[in-house]
Amino acid sequence: MRDERLFVDFAGVTLPSPIGVGAIATFMGSSIPDEDVAKILLKSAEAGAGYINVGALCSLPEDYVKRKKREVASEEWQQIIRKHFGGRPVRRWMKDGEGCFLHRLGALTPYGIPIEGFAKSLELKMPIIKMLMEKKPEDVPLIANIEAAGDPESFAIASRRAEEAGFDMIEINVSCPFFATVSGNVKAFLDGKFIFSNMGAIMGDSPEFLEEVVKEVVKEVSIPVGVKLTPETGFPRVVEIARRVKKAGASFISTANMGVTIPPPDIYNRGKTTLPFTDGNPFIGYGGEPLRPIVRKHVAAISMFVPELDILAMGGLMNAEHIIQVIMLGAKATGQCAAIFFKGIRYLKAELEFIRKFMEEQGYNSIEEMRSVGVKELRMADEAVDIAAKASIDENKCTLCKTCVDNICAALYVENNKVKVSERCIGCGLCVIVCPAKAIKLVPA
Ligand SMILES: Cc1cc2nc3c(=O)[nH]c(=O)nc-3n(C[C@H](O)[C@H](O)[C@H](O)COP(=O)(O)O)c2cc1C
Numbered sequence: 526m527r528d529e530r531l532f533v534d535f536a537g538v539t540l541p542s543p544i545g546v547g548a549i550a551t552f553m554g555s556s557i558p559d560e561d562v563a564k565i566l567l568k569s570a571e572a573g574a575g576y577i578n579v580g581a582l583c584s585l586p587e588d589y590v591k592r593k594k595r596e597v598a599s600e601e602w603q604q605i606i607r608k609h610f611g612g613r614p615v616r617r618w619m620k621d622g623e624g625c626f627l628h629r630l631g632a633l634t635p636y637g638i639p640i641e642g643f644a645k646s647l648e649l650k651m652p653i654i655k656m657l658m659e660k661k662p663e664d665v666p667l668i669a670n671i672e673a674a675g676d677p678e679s680f681a682i683a684s685r686r687a688e689e690a691g692f693d694m695i696e697i698n699v700s701c702p703f704f705a706t707v708s709g710n711v712k713a714f715l716d717g718k719f720i721f722s723n724m725g726a727i728m729g730d731s732p733e734f735l736e737e738v739v740k741e742v743v744k745e746v747s748i749p750v751g752v753k754l755t756p757e758t759g760f761p762r763v764v765e766i767a768r769r770v771k772k773a774g775a776s777f778i779s780t781a782n783m784g785v786t787i788p789p790p791d792i793y794n795r796g797k798t799t800l801p802f803t804d805g806n807p808f809i810g811y812g813g814e815p816l817r818p819i820v821r822k823h824v825a826a827i828s829m830f831v832p833e834l835d836i837l838a839m840g841g842l843m844n845a846e847h848i849i850q851v852i853m854l855g856a857k858a859t860g861q862c863a864a865i866f867f868k869g870i871r872y873l874k875a876e877l878e879f880i881r882k883f884m885e886e887q888g889y890n891s892i893e894e895m896r897s898v899g900v901k902e903l904r905m906a907d908e909a910v911d912i913a914a915k916a917s918i919d920e921n922k923c924t925l926c927k928t929c930v931d932n933i934c935a936a937l938y939v940e941n942n943k944v945k946v947s948e949r950c951i952g953c954g955l956c957v958i959v960c961p962a963k964a965i966k967l968v969p970a
Pocket residue numbers: 547548549550551580581628670698753781782783812813814816839840841842860861862863864
């Protein structure tokens with residue numbers, strides 16, 4: 526039995542709940558077999574997910590790829606791809622602090638050695654897609670995450686084929702961190718040109734190019750189209766990007782994909798990488814906790830400046846409270862990967878239970894009501910009103926560790942073995958956040 530209070534109207538499609546699993550690419554021969562991904566996705570729908578997203582789908586006719594390759598692929602570029610990936614899919618994980626994963630995925634591009642595998646991933650995954658269509662609950666829409674080549678036409682072709690295959694929505698993936706950090710792509714970007722290669726996050730952070738991609742895709746399909754952003758896009762550039770994709774006909778934005786980073790060097794081993802079983806320290810993707818502030822920024826900026834676009838927020842949403850937070854900033858739907866990796870699919874069910882109970886307790890009758898209440902509170906930096914406050918110290922809790930005094934604030938001092946607050950206190954709250962004993966709070970000035 527569905528709980529209608531959790532329904533959301535997302536880009537004109539009704540989702541039975543605002544949560545789901547973000548796109549997870551699988552490539553032939555990688556460590557997560559496609560069948561298992563299908564089972565995982567079905568399990569997520571059973572647990573209450575409001576949509577199913579099938580990651581990294583591409584579909585380009587062979588003659589098209591051959592033609593493009595002849596037209597634009599330099600021998601130099603093909604050599605780079607061979608050198609870097611050698612046709613063998615690479616997947617490696619490590620943890621970088623609580624709730625943060627680093628992930629290396631040896632990308633296969635339309636020029637990569639198993640070119641057929643990538644350019645035909647939609648066709649190759651059809652058995653799995655059919656299984657999803659047959660077994661998923663009828664009211665759970667299927668989103669095709671389209672990852673094509675470095676030209677708008679390829680996205681249009683692949684999107685049309687995804688619609689023909691029965692998908693309900695298109696999510697244009699122009700935000701892969703792996704493609705963005707391939708040396709050939711970085712060189713092309715620095716040379717100021719796009720090449721017929723998937724350039725990942727470089728494409729997603731290039732407003733003109735992105736606008737063209739969306740225009741071409743929207744022309745080709747009749748289902749809702751959205752764009753998955755990269756967390757590499759900053760503020761206020763994200764607003765420009767949102768405006769352009771809206772103008773080009775997109776109805777939603779998903780934010781965000783993994784970001785780009787590099788593993789910490791092993792300082793006790795001459796700077797070698799800490800990424801296991803890897804020689805050389807490579808740029809890789811990261812997800813989880815550190816993405817959350819970036820995603821909040823994207824969501825709030827888009828909902829303030831381009832409110833006509835629906836938002837699917839993801840990146841560092843580790844629990845139901847994080848989900849509610851981004852909804853209150855303007856997201857209509859949400860996605861999670863890191864939380865699912867660390868806590869399992871069953872966690873979705875617990876989160877939905879939490880959200881249901883939360884809505885009851887707080888008196889919200891719908892997700893939309895919760896969303897609009899939060900959005901009303903959004904302000905630019907100069908528009909929020911500061912309420913005068915000052916620090917107050919609970920002497921019973923203070924352990925006299927002196928962290929707050931031995932800091933950057935000149936308003937705190939020790940007198941008779943007690944921490945005191947002088948008149949110079951401006952109520953900034955730094956001492957509150959640094960006190961290990963939670964002995965300081967702000968009170969009205
Ligand atoms: C193994 C793996 C594969 C992914 N594949 C895709 C993909 O194919 N398409 C996509 O748009 N995002 C992909 N992502 C990004 C996630 O959907 C998500 O945006 C990202 O992990 C941030 O969310 P999180 O912090 O909850 O993990 C992938 C992430 C991981 C870890």
